Amino acid sequence: MTQSPLPFDLTAASAILAEATRGADDGDLYVERSRSESFVFDDGRLKSAAYDTDQGFGLRVVAGEAQGSGYASQLTLDAIRRAGDTAAQAKRGHSGTLATGPQPTNRRLYAPIDPTLAPAFTDKTNLLAEIDAFARASDPRVVQVSVSLSGSHKEIDILRPDGAHFHEVRPLVRLNVSVTLEENGRRESAGAGAGGRAAYDEWIAPERWKAMARRAIEKASVNLKSIPAPAGEMEVVLGPGWPAVLLHEAVGHGLEGDFNRKGTSVYSGQIGQQVAARGVTVIDDGSIEARRGSLSFDDEGTPTQRTVLIEDGILKGYMQDRMNARLMGMAPTGNGRRESYEAQTMPRMTNTVMLGGDKDPGEIVASIKRGLWAVDFGGGQVDITSGNFVFQCTEAYLVENGKVVAPVKNATLIGHGPTVLRDVTMIGNDFAMDDGVGVCGKAGQSIPVGVGQPTLKVGSLTVGGAG
Template sequence: MKPLIEQFDIGANDVQSIVKNTLKDADDGELFLEYRESESLLFDNGRLKNGSFDQDKGFGLRAVAGEATGYAHSGELTKAALNRASDAAKAVTHGYHGNYSAAPRGTNKKLYDELNPLSSPSFESKVALLEKIDSYIRNKNDAVRQVSVSLAGSMQQVEILRADGELVHDVRPLVRLAVSVVAAKGDRLENGFYGCGGREAFDRFVTEDNWQMAADEALRMALVNLEAEPAPAGTFDVVLASGWPGVMLHEAVGHGLEGDFNRKKTSAFSGLMGQQVAAKGVTVIDDGSIAGRRGSLTVDDEGTPSARNVLIEDGKLVGYMQDRLNARLMGMHPTGNGRRESYACAPMPRMTNTMMLGGQYTPEEVLGSLKDGIYAVSFGGGQVDITSGKFVFECTEAYRVRNGKIVAPIKGATLIGNGPEAMKRITMIGNDPKLDNGIGTCGKNGQSVPVGVGLPHLRINAMTIGGTAV
């Protein structure tokens, strides 16, 4: 792949000179260059409904002076566009004389291959695969009424140039397979979903074993929900399954541990460093250095290598996720969490792969401990208030449990609570921590980035359940 810095209509040395002049009085900043190819196919209701292929290229130029950020971007790699961006970005340094920060440390680690997953299989092969999945599900059960199957992939090439001439390069593949099934019983319709993906090529996800597993799981969930009873409302002890239910940890706790919210003291965890914020035994990490995972990054969007960052250790708050700006202002170190959706956006502290580590109990012991409770296996949408920590999450697969045994699936269950309080009500931690299957996307301030979430089986006492039973 041709270096992006060489695609300007001026030489690389001239680009570096403009960046150096822009940032001469700044505390930090960089030129972020990006080229992206993306493709998505949706096979819905027995036919190819949508197909898209996009290419995008551009740059963002940032200057940081104290707490202020000057940012300008363009989809043109030209001297004229770069000079206009320079004038806009360095407006924040007018009359300001900062000390330009040292470059991020280098890394020899590669967490994924530099490849373009869109190069294979062919478009025709992908469409044929989606059609095959659709037929497989429809032929498997007469209750199936609708099938939606999608394949999506992208390749993102980035380069980050600093005023000191430091140039960082990364090529990031990303793929995703998603299957949704609607099943019917009489007049009742219910949905089931399964998705998987990662920073790799399509090869693993389009094998027969994998797509059949995804199809079977989506159909299973739809059929389970057809038999589900209305969820009860009240206060119950709850067990969360391992994997995807970690989205609750991500939303209710993870966002509150991002550096910008804590620097501005708008997080429920502000000012609690070193204090007990969760039950003993609870350890939460954010790890962007796991090879091939959806939320992983060889380097973040400021050029800092990703890392395994411990946030909560044995219940105590020990760290935040930091980009360079907030780390500098808080007297801390960047943690490799400076992320942006595209060249059109300035970076900010974001999660990568956020999960809770395992404990001493088997999943059977955790579930078997419930006398009268709820087993939450999968979540859909959720909302959280960062300042108060209050959250609401909808269960897409859940069960009523009595005397340690699953007695019936339930639908319409909503988990309601407060992140810091829920963390202190954890009484059992399973020994089976795992990340989700590679489908997570996180939104913050209008920007979306791919992430991973995870948990072991987990028991939380006295949670409020909003139900539909009357």
């Protein structure tokens, strides 16, 4: 797909931006045109199908710690001029010098495709019906199936006060399969999903969606045999891939630049200090090809990169957007992100992972005297200031003397992010990324992200359960 021309003169828009940012420290014009669709097949029928289009711009002026902004859904010079007048109010009483902007890059981590164009509408809905039929035929205990498919196409343009222009197309797709099994009067549900920045055909190939359906059935089947989770302090082994969402929440947010600049993170002022066990290396990498959390450049035009946050237990740095990096005397890391043209830019994670070690996963599980093996996770919450978190396990097993005793239900992990990092005692050699379903919320904004880790053992965590 070739670049679509913007419906206004770029030179004139750059001049408006340059005037609005005169005497400011930074600023940009972010333009977004998007198409998105979603389908839900539930209870044996197509329950919903939606298609949306949107467009708009956000003009931003940064002066010190203040960000002035104006946005509109009209892509006209008059609207841009009005937004510039509004955003320029941030400069009141401020005299600054514009920071040097990022340089445009030709690097692209995904193809400029539009998933909403192909395959055809009927092909997509027929596919959902096929997945539903396959799941029901795979196990006689299946009593309910829900399948959802979504795709989006975002065309992004960023203009800088110096006239630099950044442009790219960002595709995103996701498929989810959820099932409910019934056996002896007991019902349990589970799901599986996958996605990324690619065309539908990569993610809805039969081998992929059949594996998702089987995985959802497998998890629900395990939960049918589950016993109430025990409660108390115990050893916990976290599985590879998606369980890194605990790392994302309990540690990742605390390493974002804004919290550390304001001194509200538990990691504030600790660069160069030991904050995790030896062997623990955590990175944020938005430059992995086609991953859900990846971007060729962030929403300020800074190329994404591999940012080492913690290396062998030592805190090395934070994730930065341009404003917080400037105020902290650091370099931006390509983590300036925004949900849409209406939203403010802030430092956010992309793909946040803990690197692998040298231990065999089986050896790690076998080392548990009495504890929990948490294979899959649901949602969680964290307090950035304290680092305290709570997470729900959706697939977990009680292990005693190295042997799996039984799957457990309603296990909750309760702990303190920095303490967990210091208490990592074994790191597996089976590093894996998640399947591409992550969504991160911060300050009311939701964005796609990725996570990853190997199997790892934490010496002690509080497990909430039945007792």
